[in-house]
Amino acid sequence: MHSKGCPDEYPISLLINGYEIAVFQLTKYNLDDWTYGYLFSEGFIQSSNDIESIVINEELSTINVSLRSEFDEEQFFSKKKHYTAGCGRGVTFFSMTDVKEFERVTSEKSYQLSYLLKKRSEFAQNSELYLETGGMHGACIVDENGAMTIREDIGRHNAVDKIIGYAIKNHLQPDRLILLTTGRVSYEMLSKAAKFGFPVIGSRTAATKQAVQLAKYLNIEVIGYLRGKMATIYTSAGRVENDVTGESSFQRIIEGGN
Template sequence: MTRKFCPDEYPVTLFIDGNELATFQLTKADLDDWAIGYLYSEGIINGPSDLKRLTIDEDHGRILVEMNNEFDAEEFSQKQKTFTAGCGKGVTFFSMTDVKKFPKITTNRTVNLSYLLKKRHEFAQNSPLYLETGGMHGACIVDSDGNIIVREDIGRHNAVDKVLGYAVREGLDPKSLILLTTGRVSYEMLSKAARFGIGLIGTRTAATKQAVQLANFLQIEVVGYIRGKMATVYTSQGKVLNDVSKVAGERP
Protein backbone atom coordinates (compact mmCIF):
# COMPACT_ATOMS: atom_id res chain seq x y z
CA MET A 1 0.00 0.00 0.00
CA THR A 2 1.40 3.39 -1.04
CA ARG A 3 0.43 6.42 1.02
CA LYS A 4 0.62 9.76 -0.75
CA PHE A 5 0.70 12.08 2.23
CA CYS A 6 2.83 12.72 5.31
CA PRO A 7 1.42 13.50 8.75
CA ASP A 8 0.85 17.19 9.32
CA GLU A 9 2.54 19.15 12.13
CA TYR A 10 1.03 22.56 12.72
CA PRO A 11 2.30 24.88 15.50
CA VAL A 12 -0.60 26.61 17.22
CA THR A 13 -0.29 29.20 19.96
CA LEU A 14 -3.15 29.33 22.45
CA PHE A 15 -4.09 32.72 23.89
CA ILE A 16 -6.54 33.20 26.76
CA ASP A 17 -7.84 36.73 27.22
CA GLY A 18 -4.77 38.01 25.38
CA ASN A 19 -2.33 35.99 27.48
CA GLU A 20 -0.13 33.51 25.63
CA LEU A 21 -0.45 30.12 27.30
CA ALA A 22 1.76 27.90 25.12
CA THR A 23 2.48 26.72 21.58
CA PHE A 24 1.35 23.21 20.66
CA GLN A 25 2.19 20.94 17.72
CA LEU A 26 -1.14 19.82 16.29
CA THR A 27 -2.73 18.47 13.15
CA LYS A 28 -4.75 21.15 11.38
CA ALA A 29 -8.15 19.55 11.87
CA ASP A 30 -10.92 20.14 14.41
CA LEU A 31 -8.95 22.84 16.21
CA ASP A 32 -12.09 24.19 17.88
CA ASP A 33 -12.75 20.79 19.43
CA TRP A 34 -9.11 20.57 20.55
CA ALA A 35 -9.25 23.97 22.24
CA ILE A 36 -12.42 23.15 24.15
CA GLY A 37 -11.14 19.69 25.07
CA TYR A 38 -7.77 20.97 26.24
CA LEU A 39 -9.24 23.81 28.28
CA TYR A 40 -11.73 21.41 29.86
CA SER A 41 -9.20 18.65 30.49
CA GLU A 42 -6.88 21.07 32.26
CA GLY A 43 -9.64 22.52 34.42
CA ILE A 44 -9.56 25.98 32.83
CA ILE A 45 -13.22 25.74 31.86
CA ASN A 46 -16.10 23.63 33.14
CA GLY A 47 -18.09 23.82 29.93
CA PRO A 48 -18.72 25.86 26.77
CA SER A 49 -20.70 28.44 28.74
CA ASP A 50 -17.40 29.61 30.28
CA LEU A 51 -16.28 30.77 26.84
CA LYS A 52 -17.27 34.16 25.50
CA ARG A 53 -15.59 33.68 22.14
CA LEU A 54 -13.31 31.14 20.45
CA THR A 55 -11.50 32.21 17.29
CA ILE A 56 -9.34 29.99 15.09
CA ASP A 57 -6.73 32.06 13.22
CA GLU A 58 -5.16 29.49 10.91
CA ASP A 59 -3.24 32.08 8.89
CA HIS A 60 -1.19 33.07 11.95
CA GLY A 61 -1.32 29.77 13.83
CA ARG A 62 -3.30 31.12 16.77
CA ILE A 63 -6.33 30.14 18.79
CA LEU A 64 -7.83 33.12 20.61
CA VAL A 65 -10.01 32.39 23.62
CA GLU A 66 -12.06 34.98 25.47
CA MET A 67 -13.50 33.91 28.81
CA ASN A 68 -16.76 35.02 30.38
CA ASN A 69 -15.00 35.13 33.74
CA GLU A 70 -11.60 36.74 34.21
CA PHE A 71 -8.70 34.36 33.65
CA ASP A 72 -5.88 34.79 36.16
CA ALA A 73 -2.90 34.07 33.93
CA GLU A 74 -0.34 34.74 36.65
CA GLU A 75 -1.96 32.34 39.10
CA PHE A 76 -2.30 29.66 36.44
CA SER A 77 1.35 30.03 35.43
CA GLN A 78 2.36 29.23 39.00
CA LYS A 79 0.66 25.83 38.92
CA GLN A 80 3.01 22.86 38.92
CA LYS A 81 3.60 21.43 35.47
CA THR A 82 3.98 17.71 34.76
CA PHE A 83 5.64 16.71 31.50
CA THR A 84 3.74 13.81 29.96
CA ALA A 85 5.17 10.58 28.59
CA GLY A 86 5.61 10.26 24.83
CA CYS A 87 4.32 12.34 21.91
CA GLY A 88 6.77 15.14 22.55
CA LYS A 89 6.84 17.22 25.70
CA GLY A 90 3.17 17.48 26.50
CA VAL A 91 2.27 19.25 29.72
CA THR A 92 -0.55 18.71 32.17
CA PHE A 93 -1.38 20.76 35.22
CA PHE A 94 -3.04 17.85 37.05
CA SER A 95 -0.85 15.59 39.18
CA MET A 96 -1.76 12.04 40.20
CA THR A 97 -2.81 13.46 43.58
CA ASP A 98 -5.07 16.00 41.88
CA VAL A 99 -6.74 13.35 39.73
CA LYS A 100 -7.46 11.15 42.75
CA LYS A 101 -9.66 13.99 44.00
CA PHE A 102 -11.93 13.70 40.95
CA PRO A 103 -15.37 12.19 41.64
CA LYS A 104 -15.47 8.43 41.24
CA ILE A 105 -17.26 7.28 38.10
CA THR A 106 -20.71 5.85 38.70
CA THR A 107 -22.22 4.21 35.65
CA ASN A 108 -24.21 1.01 35.21
CA ARG A 109 -23.39 0.61 31.53
CA THR A 110 -21.83 -2.72 30.62
CA VAL A 111 -20.79 -4.01 27.20
CA ASN A 112 -19.64 -7.30 25.73
CA LEU A 113 -16.00 -7.57 24.77
CA SER A 114 -17.09 -8.55 21.24
CA TYR A 115 -18.83 -5.16 21.04
CA LEU A 116 -15.60 -3.35 21.89
CA LEU A 117 -13.73 -5.34 19.26
CA LYS A 118 -16.36 -4.45 16.68
CA LYS A 119 -16.27 -0.75 17.55
CA ARG A 120 -12.46 -0.73 17.50
CA HIS A 121 -12.65 -2.08 13.93
CA GLU A 122 -15.20 0.59 12.94
CA PHE A 123 -12.95 3.20 14.51
CA ALA A 124 -9.98 2.04 12.42
CA GLN A 125 -12.05 2.08 9.22
CA ASN A 126 -13.25 5.63 9.93
CA SER A 127 -9.85 7.24 10.51
CA PRO A 128 -9.16 8.95 7.17
CA LEU A 129 -5.97 10.78 8.17
CA TYR A 130 -4.39 7.55 9.39
CA LEU A 131 -5.45 5.75 6.22
CA GLU A 132 -3.87 8.54 4.16
CA THR A 133 -0.60 8.86 6.08
CA GLY A 134 -0.11 5.85 8.35
CA GLY A 135 1.20 8.25 10.99
CA MET A 136 -1.75 9.52 12.99
CA HIS A 137 -3.20 8.85 16.40
CA GLY A 138 -6.94 8.73 16.81
CA ALA A 139 -9.56 8.87 19.52
CA CYS A 140 -13.18 7.83 19.31
CA ILE A 141 -16.25 8.07 21.47
CA VAL A 142 -19.03 5.50 21.21
CA ASP A 143 -22.47 6.56 22.41
CA SER A 144 -25.22 4.37 23.84
CA ASP A 145 -26.73 3.87 20.36
CA GLY A 146 -23.42 2.65 18.94
CA ASN A 147 -22.69 5.83 16.99
CA ILE A 148 -19.01 6.73 16.78
CA ILE A 149 -17.24 10.08 16.54
CA VAL A 150 -13.56 10.02 15.52
CA ARG A 151 -10.91 12.71 15.87
CA GLU A 152 -7.29 12.42 14.72
CA ASP A 153 -4.00 14.14 15.47
CA ILE A 154 -0.25 13.48 15.44
CA GLY A 155 -0.38 13.41 19.24
CA ARG A 156 -2.41 10.88 21.24
CA HIS A 157 -3.18 13.52 23.88
CA ASN A 158 -4.36 15.96 21.24
CA ALA A 159 -6.65 13.38 19.63
CA VAL A 160 -8.29 12.63 22.98
CA ASP A 161 -8.67 16.35 23.72
CA LYS A 162 -10.35 16.79 20.33
CA VAL A 163 -12.93 14.07 20.80
CA LEU A 164 -13.62 15.10 24.40
CA GLY A 165 -13.96 18.69 23.20
CA TYR A 166 -16.65 17.52 20.80
CA ALA A 167 -18.45 15.70 23.61
CA VAL A 168 -18.24 18.72 25.92
CA ARG A 169 -19.41 21.08 23.18
CA GLU A 170 -22.36 18.86 22.30
CA GLY A 171 -23.32 18.30 25.95
CA LEU A 172 -23.10 14.51 25.71
CA ASP A 173 -23.74 12.41 28.80
CA PRO A 174 -20.34 10.97 29.81
CA LYS A 175 -21.92 8.01 31.62
CA SER A 176 -23.26 6.75 28.28
CA LEU A 177 -19.93 6.99 26.44
CA ILE A 178 -16.97 4.73 25.72
CA LEU A 179 -13.60 6.26 24.87
CA LEU A 180 -11.33 4.40 22.45
CA THR A 181 -7.82 5.51 21.55
CA THR A 182 -4.93 4.30 19.44
CA GLY A 183 -2.40 5.50 22.00
CA ARG A 184 -1.01 4.23 25.26
CA VAL A 185 -3.25 5.03 28.23
CA SER A 186 -0.98 6.76 30.72
CA TYR A 187 -2.15 8.51 33.87
CA GLU A 188 -2.70 11.86 32.19
CA MET A 189 -4.71 10.22 29.40
CA LEU A 190 -6.79 8.49 32.06
CA SER A 191 -7.25 11.83 33.82
CA LYS A 192 -8.80 13.40 30.72
CA ALA A 193 -11.53 10.77 30.62
CA ALA A 194 -11.97 10.90 34.39
CA ARG A 195 -12.36 14.68 34.37
CA PHE A 196 -15.30 14.31 31.96
CA GLY A 197 -16.73 11.26 33.73
CA ILE A 198 -16.26 8.43 31.19
CA GLY A 199 -16.22 5.01 32.85
CA LEU A 200 -14.78 2.80 30.10
CA ILE A 201 -11.58 3.30 28.10
CA GLY A 202 -10.16 1.00 25.45
CA THR A 203 -6.93 1.13 23.46
CA ARG A 204 -5.20 -0.88 20.76
CA THR A 205 -2.00 -0.76 22.83
CA ALA A 206 -1.07 -0.76 26.53
CA ALA A 207 -2.03 1.02 29.73
CA THR A 208 0.58 2.03 32.27
CA LYS A 209 0.65 0.69 35.81
CA GLN A 210 -0.10 4.16 37.17
CA ALA A 211 -3.11 4.54 34.87
CA VAL A 212 -4.50 1.16 35.95
CA GLN A 213 -4.05 2.00 39.63
CA LEU A 214 -5.79 5.32 39.10
CA ALA A 215 -8.57 3.68 37.09
CA ASN A 216 -9.26 1.16 39.85
CA PHE A 217 -9.38 3.99 42.38
CA LEU A 218 -11.83 6.01 40.27
CA GLN A 219 -13.89 2.96 39.20
CA ILE A 220 -12.98 3.20 35.52
CA GLU A 221 -12.63 0.10 33.33
CA VAL A 222 -9.52 -0.04 31.14
CA VAL A 223 -9.13 -2.54 28.29
CA GLY A 224 -5.90 -2.77 26.30
CA TYR A 225 -4.58 -4.50 23.18
CA ILE A 226 -7.99 -4.53 21.49
CA ARG A 227 -6.97 -6.25 18.28
CA GLY A 228 -8.78 -8.87 16.22
CA LYS A 229 -10.23 -11.27 18.78
CA MET A 230 -7.78 -10.39 21.53
CA ALA A 231 -7.84 -7.93 24.42
CA THR A 232 -6.49 -7.43 27.92
CA VAL A 233 -8.85 -6.31 30.67
CA TYR A 234 -6.61 -4.44 33.11
CA THR A 235 -9.22 -3.55 35.72
CA SER A 236 -12.07 -5.32 37.49
CA GLN A 237 -15.00 -2.91 37.50
CA GLY A 238 -17.44 -5.33 35.86
CA LYS A 239 -18.18 -3.03 32.92
CA VAL A 240 -16.91 -5.46 30.24
CA LEU A 241 -18.40 -8.94 29.88
CA ASN A 242 -16.06 -11.51 28.33
CA ASP A 243 -17.96 -13.27 25.56
CA VAL A 244 -14.80 -13.95 23.50
CA SER A 245 -12.77 -17.10 24.14
CA LYS A 246 -9.39 -15.65 23.12
CA VAL A 247 -9.24 -12.82 25.59
CA ALA A 248 -6.36 -12.35 27.97
CA GLY A 249 -7.20 -12.72 31.64
CA GLU A 250 -7.72 -9.79 33.94
CA ARG A 251 -4.61 -8.23 35.37
CA PRO A 252 -4.20 -6.83 38.85
Protein backbone atom coordinates in the same frame (compact mmCIF):
# COMPACT_ATOMS: atom_id res chain seq x y z
CA MET B 1 4.30 0.04 -3.87
CA HIS B 2 1.68 2.40 -2.45
CA SER B 3 3.08 5.58 -0.91
CA LYS B 4 1.21 7.32 1.87
CA GLY B 5 1.31 11.07 2.39
CA CYS B 6 3.12 12.63 5.36
CA PRO B 7 1.03 13.56 8.40
CA ASP B 8 0.78 17.30 9.08
CA GLU B 9 1.67 19.15 12.26
CA TYR B 10 1.80 22.87 12.86
CA PRO B 11 2.91 25.09 15.77
CA ILE B 12 -0.22 26.88 17.00
CA SER B 13 -0.30 29.45 19.79
CA LEU B 14 -3.16 29.34 22.30
CA LEU B 15 -4.11 32.64 23.94
CA ILE B 16 -6.65 33.09 26.73
CA ASN B 17 -7.98 36.61 27.24
CA GLY B 18 -4.93 37.86 25.35
CA TYR B 19 -2.40 35.88 27.42
CA GLU B 20 -0.33 33.26 25.56
CA ILE B 21 -0.57 29.89 27.30
CA ALA B 22 1.83 27.94 25.08
CA VAL B 23 2.60 26.88 21.50
CA PHE B 24 1.26 23.42 20.62
CA GLN B 25 2.07 21.05 17.76
CA LEU B 26 -1.32 20.24 16.22
CA THR B 27 -2.91 18.84 13.11
CA LYS B 28 -5.19 21.51 11.59
CA TYR B 29 -8.45 19.61 11.82
CA ASN B 30 -11.20 20.25 14.38
CA LEU B 31 -9.21 22.94 16.17
CA ASP B 32 -12.33 24.29 17.84
CA ASP B 33 -12.97 20.87 19.39
CA TRP B 34 -9.35 20.72 20.57
CA THR B 35 -9.66 24.14 22.17
CA TYR B 36 -12.77 23.22 24.14
CA GLY B 37 -11.28 19.86 25.11
CA TYR B 38 -7.87 21.15 26.15
CA LEU B 39 -9.29 23.98 28.23
CA PHE B 40 -11.70 21.59 29.95
CA SER B 41 -9.13 18.81 30.47
CA GLU B 42 -6.65 21.20 32.07
CA GLY B 43 -9.16 22.98 34.29
CA PHE B 44 -9.33 26.36 32.53
CA ILE B 45 -13.08 25.88 32.06
CA GLN B 46 -15.75 23.73 33.69
CA SER B 47 -18.20 23.75 30.76
CA SER B 48 -18.60 25.12 27.25
CA ASN B 49 -20.62 28.00 28.72
CA ASP B 50 -17.43 29.43 30.24
CA ILE B 51 -16.19 30.39 26.76
CA GLU B 52 -17.43 33.60 25.21
CA SER B 53 -15.68 33.22 21.85
CA ILE B 54 -12.95 31.33 19.99
CA VAL B 55 -11.18 32.92 17.03
CA ILE B 56 -8.95 30.60 15.00
CA ASN B 57 -6.51 32.24 12.59
CA GLU B 58 -4.74 29.54 10.59
CA GLU B 59 -2.58 32.08 8.72
CA LEU B 60 -1.17 33.45 11.98
CA SER B 61 -1.33 30.02 13.64
CA THR B 62 -3.20 31.39 16.64
CA ILE B 63 -6.26 30.42 18.65
CA ASN B 64 -7.66 33.35 20.66
CA VAL B 65 -10.09 32.43 23.43
CA SER B 66 -12.19 34.91 25.37
CA LEU B 67 -13.50 33.56 28.67
CA ARG B 68 -16.60 34.97 30.33
CA SER B 69 -14.65 35.42 33.56
CA GLU B 70 -11.26 36.87 34.45
CA PHE B 71 -8.22 34.66 33.88
CA ASP B 72 -5.62 34.90 36.66
CA GLU B 73 -2.53 33.73 34.80
CA GLU B 74 -0.19 34.17 37.79
CA GLN B 75 -2.29 31.97 40.03
CA PHE B 76 -2.78 29.32 37.35
CA PHE B 77 0.85 29.09 36.33
CA SER B 78 2.02 28.92 39.91
CA LYS B 79 0.82 25.31 39.70
CA LYS B 80 3.53 22.75 39.05
CA LYS B 81 3.88 21.53 35.45
CA HIS B 82 4.06 17.80 34.70
CA TYR B 83 5.67 16.86 31.38
CA THR B 84 3.92 14.01 29.63
CA ALA B 85 5.31 10.86 28.04
CA GLY B 86 5.36 10.34 24.28
CA CYS B 87 3.98 12.23 21.29
CA GLY B 88 6.05 15.35 21.86
CA ARG B 89 6.80 17.22 25.05
CA GLY B 90 3.31 17.87 26.29
CA VAL B 91 2.49 19.31 29.67
CA THR B 92 -0.36 18.90 32.14
CA PHE B 93 -1.17 20.89 35.27
CA PHE B 94 -2.75 17.91 37.06
CA SER B 95 -0.66 15.61 39.25
CA MET B 96 -1.75 12.09 40.17
CA THR B 97 -2.85 13.47 43.54
CA ASP B 98 -5.00 16.06 41.78
CA VAL B 99 -6.62 13.40 39.61
CA LYS B 100 -7.60 11.38 42.69
CA GLU B 101 -9.79 14.34 43.66
CA PHE B 102 -11.94 13.91 40.52
CA GLU B 103 -15.41 12.42 40.97
CA ARG B 104 -15.55 8.64 40.91
CA VAL B 105 -17.52 7.09 38.05
CA THR B 106 -20.81 5.45 39.03
CA SER B 107 -22.15 4.21 35.66
CA GLU B 108 -23.59 0.68 35.81
CA LYS B 109 -23.68 0.21 32.02
CA SER B 110 -21.81 -2.94 30.91
CA TYR B 111 -20.62 -4.24 27.52
CA GLN B 112 -19.69 -7.50 25.91
CA LEU B 113 -16.06 -7.78 24.87
CA SER B 114 -17.08 -8.76 21.33
CA TYR B 115 -18.91 -5.43 21.03
CA LEU B 116 -15.83 -3.45 22.09
CA LEU B 117 -13.65 -5.37 19.63
CA LYS B 118 -16.14 -4.73 16.84
CA LYS B 119 -16.23 -0.99 17.58
CA ARG B 120 -12.45 -0.84 17.80
CA SER B 121 -12.30 -2.40 14.29
CA GLU B 122 -14.88 0.06 12.93
CA PHE B 123 -12.88 2.90 14.49
CA ALA B 124 -9.73 1.79 12.64
CA GLN B 125 -11.60 1.39 9.34
CA ASN B 126 -13.02 4.91 9.58
CA SER B 127 -9.90 6.81 10.69
CA GLU B 128 -9.44 8.73 7.45
CA LEU B 129 -6.26 10.64 8.28
CA TYR B 130 -4.53 7.51 9.54
CA LEU B 131 -5.53 5.58 6.42
CA GLU B 132 -4.21 8.44 4.29
CA THR B 133 -0.89 8.95 6.10
CA GLY B 134 -0.23 5.97 8.36
CA GLY B 135 1.00 8.41 11.01
CA MET B 136 -1.96 9.71 12.98
CA HIS B 137 -3.46 9.00 16.37
CA GLY B 138 -7.19 8.87 16.89
CA ALA B 139 -9.82 9.03 19.62
CA CYS B 140 -13.41 7.91 19.30
CA ILE B 141 -16.63 8.18 21.26
CA VAL B 142 -19.17 5.37 20.99
CA ASP B 143 -22.62 6.35 22.22
CA GLU B 144 -25.32 4.09 23.66
CA ASN B 145 -26.80 3.53 20.18
CA GLY B 146 -23.44 2.46 18.73
CA ALA B 147 -22.90 5.70 16.78
CA MET B 148 -19.24 6.70 16.53
CA THR B 149 -17.54 10.11 16.40
CA ILE B 150 -13.83 10.16 15.53
CA ARG B 151 -11.17 12.84 15.92
CA GLU B 152 -7.55 12.54 14.77
CA ASP B 153 -4.29 14.35 15.39
CA ILE B 154 -0.53 13.88 15.24
CA GLY B 155 -0.57 13.59 19.06
CA ARG B 156 -2.57 11.07 21.05
CA HIS B 157 -3.26 13.67 23.78
CA ASN B 158 -4.53 16.13 21.18
CA ALA B 159 -6.87 13.55 19.67
CA VAL B 160 -8.39 12.83 23.10
CA ASP B 161 -8.75 16.56 23.78
CA LYS B 162 -10.55 16.94 20.45
CA ILE B 163 -13.07 14.22 21.19
CA ILE B 164 -13.69 15.56 24.72
CA GLY B 165 -14.17 19.01 23.21
CA TYR B 166 -16.74 17.59 20.81
CA ALA B 167 -18.54 15.98 23.75
CA ILE B 168 -18.74 19.09 25.94
CA LYS B 169 -19.72 21.33 23.00
CA ASN B 170 -22.63 19.00 22.34
CA HIS B 171 -23.50 18.61 26.03
CA LEU B 172 -23.05 14.82 25.97
CA GLN B 173 -23.38 12.95 29.25
CA PRO B 174 -20.50 10.54 29.91
CA ASP B 175 -22.24 7.72 31.78
CA ARG B 176 -23.18 5.74 28.64
CA LEU B 177 -20.23 6.64 26.43
CA ILE B 178 -17.14 4.61 25.57
CA LEU B 179 -13.79 6.25 24.82
CA LEU B 180 -11.54 4.43 22.36
CA THR B 181 -8.01 5.59 21.60
CA THR B 182 -5.10 4.45 19.47
CA GLY B 183 -2.56 5.63 22.03
CA ARG B 184 -1.09 4.23 25.21
CA VAL B 185 -3.22 5.02 28.27
CA SER B 186 -0.78 6.84 30.54
CA TYR B 187 -1.73 8.72 33.70
CA GLU B 188 -2.27 12.04 31.90
CA MET B 189 -4.45 10.34 29.27
CA LEU B 190 -6.42 8.71 32.07
CA SER B 191 -6.75 12.10 33.78
CA LYS B 192 -8.32 13.64 30.66
CA ALA B 193 -10.84 10.81 30.42
CA ALA B 194 -11.53 10.91 34.17
CA LYS B 195 -12.08 14.68 34.14
CA PHE B 196 -14.94 14.17 31.66
CA GLY B 197 -16.16 11.01 33.41
CA PHE B 198 -15.86 8.22 30.82
CA PRO B 199 -16.72 4.90 32.52
CA VAL B 200 -14.93 2.72 29.91
CA ILE B 201 -11.65 3.40 28.08
CA GLY B 202 -10.34 1.05 25.41
CA SER B 203 -7.00 1.22 23.61
CA ARG B 204 -5.26 -0.74 20.87
CA THR B 205 -2.13 -0.69 23.04
CA ALA B 206 -1.15 -0.76 26.72
CA ALA B 207 -2.04 1.12 29.89
CA THR B 208 0.63 2.19 32.35
CA LYS B 209 0.70 1.03 35.97
CA GLN B 210 0.02 4.57 37.19
CA ALA B 211 -3.00 4.92 34.89
CA VAL B 212 -4.39 1.59 36.09
CA GLN B 213 -3.98 2.61 39.73
CA LEU B 214 -5.89 5.83 39.09
CA ALA B 215 -8.56 4.03 37.07
CA LYS B 216 -9.19 1.60 39.93
CA TYR B 217 -9.40 4.44 42.42
CA LEU B 218 -11.90 6.33 40.22
CA ASN B 219 -13.88 3.19 39.24
CA ILE B 220 -13.04 3.44 35.53
CA GLU B 221 -12.74 0.30 33.38
CA VAL B 222 -9.58 0.21 31.24
CA ILE B 223 -9.13 -2.32 28.44
CA GLY B 224 -5.88 -2.55 26.48
CA TYR B 225 -4.66 -4.41 23.40
CA LEU B 226 -8.09 -4.37 21.72
CA ARG B 227 -7.08 -6.10 18.48
CA GLY B 228 -8.82 -8.88 16.58
CA LYS B 229 -9.87 -11.24 19.36
CA MET B 230 -7.32 -9.89 21.85
CA ALA B 231 -7.92 -7.87 24.99
CA THR B 232 -6.41 -7.15 28.38
CA ILE B 233 -8.72 -5.86 31.08
CA TYR B 234 -6.66 -4.06 33.70
CA THR B 235 -9.41 -3.14 36.13
CA SER B 236 -12.30 -4.70 38.01
CA ALA B 237 -15.23 -2.31 37.63
CA GLY B 238 -17.37 -5.11 36.16
CA ARG B 239 -18.32 -3.28 32.96
CA VAL B 240 -16.93 -5.83 30.48
CA GLU B 241 -18.12 -9.40 29.98
CA ASN B 242 -15.84 -11.79 28.09
CA ASP B 243 -18.08 -13.46 25.51
CA VAL B 244 -15.31 -14.14 22.97
CA THR B 245 -14.87 -17.84 22.31
CA GLY B 246 -12.57 -19.91 20.09
CA GLU B 247 -8.97 -18.87 19.50
CA SER B 248 -8.86 -15.70 21.53
CA SER B 249 -6.23 -14.07 23.69
CA PHE B 250 -7.93 -12.64 26.75
CA GLN B 251 -6.29 -11.58 29.98
CA ARG B 252 -7.65 -9.96 33.09
CA ILE B 253 -5.02 -8.25 35.24
CA ILE B 254 -6.11 -7.46 38.77
CA GLU B 255 -3.35 -6.01 40.89
CA GLY B 256 -3.75 -5.17 44.54
CA GLY B 257 -3.59 -1.64 45.87
CA ASN B 258 -4.89 1.71 44.71
